[in-house]
Amino acid sequence: MQDRYVGDIGDYGKLGLLRSLAAAGLRIGVNWYRTPDENHNEDGKFIQYLRTSGEGSYRAHDPLLWDELAEIVNSGRRQVESLEAPSILDAAFFHDILDFSQVSYRERENVRADWHQRALERLRDCGIVFADPDNGLIVSSALRGKRGNKYVLPEELFAYYQQGTSVIYYQHKARRQNSFYTDQHDKLLQDERIKGAEGLGLQFTRTSLRYYWFLLHPEHAQTVRRCVDSMLAGSWSDCFQLC
Numbered sequence: 316m317q318d319r320y321v322g323d324i325g326d327y328g329k330l331g332l333l334r335s336l337a338a339a340g341l342r343i344g345v346n347w348y349r350t351p352d353e354n355h356n357e358d359g360k361f362i363q364y365l366r367t368s369g370e371g372s373y374r375a376h377d378p379l380l381w382d383e384l385a386e387i388v389n390s391g392r393r394q395v396e397s398l399e400a401p402s403i404l405d406a407a408f409f410h411d412i413l414d415f416s417q418v419s420y421r422e423r424e425n426v427r428a429d430w431h432q433r434a435l436e437r438l439r440d441c442g443i444v445f446a447d448p449d450n451g452l453i454v455s456s457a458l459r460g461k462r463g464n465k466y467v468l469p470e471e472l473f474a475y476y477q478q479g480t481s482v483i484y485y486q487h488k489a490r491r492q493n494s495f496y497t498d499q500h501d502k503l504l505q506d507e508r509i510k511g512a513e514g515l516g517l518q519f520t521r522t523s524l525r526y527y528w529f530l531l532h533p534e535h536a537q538t539v540r541r542c543v544d545s546m547l548a549g550s551w552s553d554c555f556q557l558c
Contacts, residue, residue: 316347316447318395322388323361324373326398328519329485330384331377331551332527333404333445339542341535343406344441344480346434347395348448350464351414361522362388376550407441409434413464420459427464431471435478442535443481446472451486451526452499472530473508481535486526497558500528516558517543526558 320326337343364373365385374381380403387397399408413430415423438444449465450457457463467484475482486496497516504514513536515529531539546555 316349316395316449317352318349318393319352321393321395321397322365322384324364324522325361325519325525327364327373327376327380327384328521328525328554329445329447329527330380330398330404332483332517332546332555333406334377334380335542335546335551336443336539337405339538341538341542342440342442343404344409344438344444345404345406346409346438346444346446348446348464348467349395349410349412350449351412351416364521365389376554407438409437415461415464418461423461423463427468431474435474438475438480439478441480443483443539444475446475446482446484448485449487450489451496452484452503452528469503469506472503473506476509476512476530476532479532481532481539482530484528484530486528488524488526493558496526496528503528503530515539515543517555518558519554520556521554528558 333343333345365381365388383400383403387393395410398404399410411430411433413427415426418426446467448467451466453463453466453468457466472482472484488496500514500516503509504512509530511533513529513531513533515531517527519525519527529539543557546552547557
């Protein structure tokens with residue numbers, strides 16, 4: 316997550332999902348996987364959904380959320396902290412930046428481990444933690460590079476799960492078949508460190524395709540599935556679909 320993305324269509328979808336889970340009684344935690352802003356592309360410019368508010372607009376999915384994000388964007392307050400208001404999402408947040416730009420390869424593992432430990436402590440009492448990396452689950456080509464901070468590591472997801480927290484992680488669809496991301500998720504679920512976890516996947520189908528993958532403790536699974544079913548049958552039905 317970068318500050319320049321705040322309030323874009325991706326935020327509308329992810330916060331709509333998390334607000335629905337919170338309304339179902341689940342304590343939500345968010346690790347933004349915050350990274351420094353980049354300027355080499357047009358990402359973060361997807362705010363056209365805020366330009367119309369009449370019949371058939373995006374506002375109908377969650378009017379309060381739409382109004383809050385429109386105010387943030389229109390006022391120029393596009394920083395992660397602006398999203399951390401209880402009126403947007405009553406949750407615990409971790410927004411420390413993970414920055415490898417001035418960190419040597421040998422230091423990155425320790426810097427990341429310290430950052431991750433602070434996140435675990437901050438979000439320890441949550442029922443579900445949402446991990447929001449720019450790109451999604453780590454791929455082999457990113458393991459050794461400075462751009463590794465734009466991905467979540469399996470070990471980080473497992474650590475949340477092992478402290479009693481269910482996990483949702485964001486995945487952006489790159490130039491790969493859908494089956495690549497399904498296989499990634501299935502492989503996670505086979506790991507002994509989260510034995511017994513139940514999986515679920517949602518696609519946000521408006522604009523560029525985005526996935527939300529769930530690693531659920533059994534005690535959370537029924538509540539989450541009911542919440543997702545309600546979203547798919549309600550006002551979000553034309554934005555999300557099951558993977």
